[in-house]
Amino acid sequence: MLDWLHGLFGPSLELLALSPPGWGGNLLRGLVNSLQIAAGAFGFGLVIGLLGASGKLYGGPVTRDLLEVYTTVVRAVPELVLILILYFIGTDLLNRATATMGYGSVEISGVAAGIWVLGVVQGAYATEVLRGAIRAVPPGQFDAGRAYGMGGVMLMRRVTIPAMLPYAIPGLANLWLIATKDTALLAIVGFAELTLETKQAAGSTKAYFTFYLAAGLLYLIVTLVSTFLFHRLENRSRRGLPGAMGVGRCVNS
Amino acid sequence: MREFLKPRRIVLLAIAAALVLWCATALRWDWLPEYAPLLAEGIWTTIWLLVVTAALGFALAVPLGLAQVTGPWWLSTPARVFCTIIRGTPLLLQIWLLYYGLGSLFPQIPGIRQTWLWPYLREAWPYAVLALSLSFAGYEGEVMRGAFAGVPRSQLETGQSFGMGRFTLFRRIWLPQAVRSALPTLAGETILQMKATPLVATITIMDTYAVAARVRQDLLITYEPLLLLAVCYLVMASIIALIFSRVERSGAGRAAR
Numbered sequence: 001m002l003d004w005l006h007g008l009f010g011p012s013l014e015l016l017a018l019s020p021p022g023w024g025g026n027l028l029r030g031l032v033n034s035l036q037i038a039a040g041a042f043g044f045g046l047v048i049g050l051l052g053a054s055g056k057l058y059g060g061p062v063t064r065d066l067l068e069v070y071t072t073v074v075r076a077v078p079e080l081v082l083i084l085i086l087y088f089i090g091t092d093l094l095n096r097a098t099a100t101m102g103y104g105s106v107e108i109s110g111v112a113a114g115i116w117v118l119g120v121v122q123g124a125y126a127t128e129v130l131r132g133a134i135r136a137v138p139p140g141q142f143d144a145g146r147a148y149g150m151g152g153v154m155l156m157r158r159v160t161i162p163a164m165l166p167y168a169i170p171g172l173a174n175l176w177l178i179a180t181k182d183t184a185l186l187a188i189v190g191f192a193e194l195t196l197e198t199k200q201a202a203g204s205t206k207a208y209f210t211f212y213l214a215a216g217l218l219y220l221i222v223t224l225v226s227t228f229l230f231h232r233l234e235n236r237s238r239r240g241l242p243g244a245m246g247v248g249r250c251v252n253s
Numbered sequence: 254m255r256e257f258l259k260p261r262r263i264v265l266l267a268i269a270a271a272l273v274l275w276c277a278t279a280l281r282w283d284w285l286p287e288y289a290p291l292l293a294e295g296i297w298t299t300i301w302l303l304v305v306t307a308a309l310g311f312a313l314a315v316p317l318g319l320a321q322v323t324g325p326w327w328l329s330t331p332a333r334v335f336c337t338i339i340r341g342t343p344l345l346l347q348i349w350l351l352y353y354g355l356g357s358l359f360p361q362i363p364g365i366r367q368t369w370l371w372p373y374l375r376e377a378w379p380y381a382v383l384a385l386s387l388s389f390a391g392y393e394g395e396v397m398r399g400a401f402a403g404v405p406r407s408q409l410e411t412g413q414s415f416g417m418g419r420f421t422l423f424r425r426i427w428l429p430q431a432v433r434s435a436l437p438t439l440a441g442e443t444i445l446q447m448k449a450t451p452l453v454a455t456i457t458i459m460d461t462y463a464v465a466a467r468v469r470q471d472l473l474i475t476y477e478p479l480l481l482l483a484v485c486y487l488v489m490a491s492i493i494a495l496i497f498s499r500v501e502r503s504g505a506g507r508a509a510r
Contacts, residue, residue: 080452081483185343
């Protein structure tokens with residue numbers, strides 16, 4: 001029985017070994033790259049989202065219109081196209097900036113470029129998620145904070161962010177999952193993340209199923225672990241709130 | 254209209270018009286007539302891919318959602334696992350798994366080259382249709398699960414008390430109610446599906462994205478084809494949104510509330 005199993009899976013497992021004749025090390029390195037880009041893009045997107053949501057809720061009419069254009073365009077154009085446009089614009093601008101400062105052209109690391117392009121995409125979705133979450137907080141809480149003499153930043157840190165978290169976390173969890181999956185698109189631009197490493201490994205060994213299934217499993221593990229952690233985080237952020245508040249549970253990806 | 258055209262809006266629109274004018278004059282568009290037929294074909298490819306895969310995917314999503322809501326465990330567990338796997342892995346990986354993986358398995362089957370299937374199996378589009386349909390089914394299966402579960406029990410009980418059989422009940426009450434409540438989500442999901450179609454360009458299908466990439470390669474210009482591409486997809490997304498809002502407002506959506 002064991003012999004038979006080994007005959008079936010043995011060669012594939014050898015291909016997945018971590019040290020050089022196997023390609024497992026490459027896959028794991030790709031996974032680390034993917035996670036790095038996803039985490040960076042998620043964080044960058046959160047910063048944009050927080051600014052965007054504040055702008056949409058409290059900004060002047062022009063700011064609001066411009067933000068509306070940003071979120072609409074980003075959500076209607078395929079990520080792949082946006083990634084290419086942002087990638088070229090980013091490198092162009094950076095090269096021009098360094099040229100005017102007299103440094104000549106620079107080489108941009110794949111991770112930094114990936115974070116920049118995916119972050120801008122994530123920012124549009126995060127803006128909408130956070131705007132909805134902030135609107136779900138009863139306005140009396142902000143008034144109470146202001147009545148205590150809190151300024152804008154302190155109000156944000158002490159009231160707005162903790163109060164909106166339970167409403168925002170389901171949407172943000174979804175965004176994080178989208179971020180991890182969107183890193184695969186960077187394979188098309190040639191970044192050595194998990195999907196591209198997988199393609200190269202599969203192409204040179206002809207063991208397509210082995211490698212694509214292994215990569216799929218890695219992505220799935222990331223998804224399942226993240227879902228579990230976000231559930232715990234959501235429960236934690238809901239401490240002290242009355243139950244049965246189904247807000248944002250069904251934000252779809 | 255009066256509400257929309259406030260002074261600041263007019264200024265913003267003027268700036269936008271100036272930007273468009275600048276793009277039209279300062280950038281290079283002389284390649285457009287030459288590539289127009291190819292582009293039209295590409296847009297057509299995108300549209301039929303979207304329509305076919307959304308229809309097939311939705312047809313698969315209904316049983317997937319239903320199985321998760323009322324099915325016995327040996328139906329609901331596989332359905333849940335399927336949805337989790339599709340939603341937990343990148344679509345690009347799924348497309349490549351099917352195209353390179355399945356595509357490399359078929360030639361090993363003895364005698365397959367003589368069957369009527371072979372000409373299709375050598376093409377790229379069956380794999381694209383399969384991958385995109387399965388992906389849409391996975392996401393929509395989850396949406397339909399929520400929609401089926403959200404139909405009030407009392408409605409189903411009313412149907413039963415009218416003597417409807419299980420199939421009639423499903424066809425006349427459960428499915429229409431569920432689809433109605435899921436329509437806004439389905440509109441968003443269809444736009445997401447449209448945004449997923451350019452991925453098939455990586456397996457040699459000449460869709461809108463592939464045409465733009467071809468222009469980029471042939472003429473070594475960066476921004477023009479990408480801008481055109483963005484505009485094409487923006488227009489398609491608006492059309493999808495418009496169609497769905499029409500459907501929602503027409504009879505299919507009104508009776509729900």
